[in-house]
């Protein structure tokens with residue numbers, strides 16, 4: 555197992571998840587993974603920036619559904635759509651994002 559980097563605690567619902575990045579032979583099959591049993595989100599550390607952020611959002615939406623006890627039909631498609639739409643929104647609306655930050 556390679557060393558984990560960029561470790562963060564991420565609060566979602568009633569749980570604190572551990573987030574980290576690593577280059578791992580197991581993860582090479584996937585861009586990332588979300589384990590509810592361990593409250594752990596792992597992301598490959600060798601991804602293109604857009605793919606990395608989209609993958610982070612993808613896994614965060616998995617974690618959000620798991621944290622709230624929801625298992626939507628077609629969860630992979632749902633989290634992919636949400637992740638891609640959120641990434642597109644954040645990248646293409648910088649002025650509106652600055653406005654929203656005032657309320658966060």
Ligand SMILES: [Zn+2]
Pocket residue numbers: 612616630633
């Ligand atoms: Zn997934």
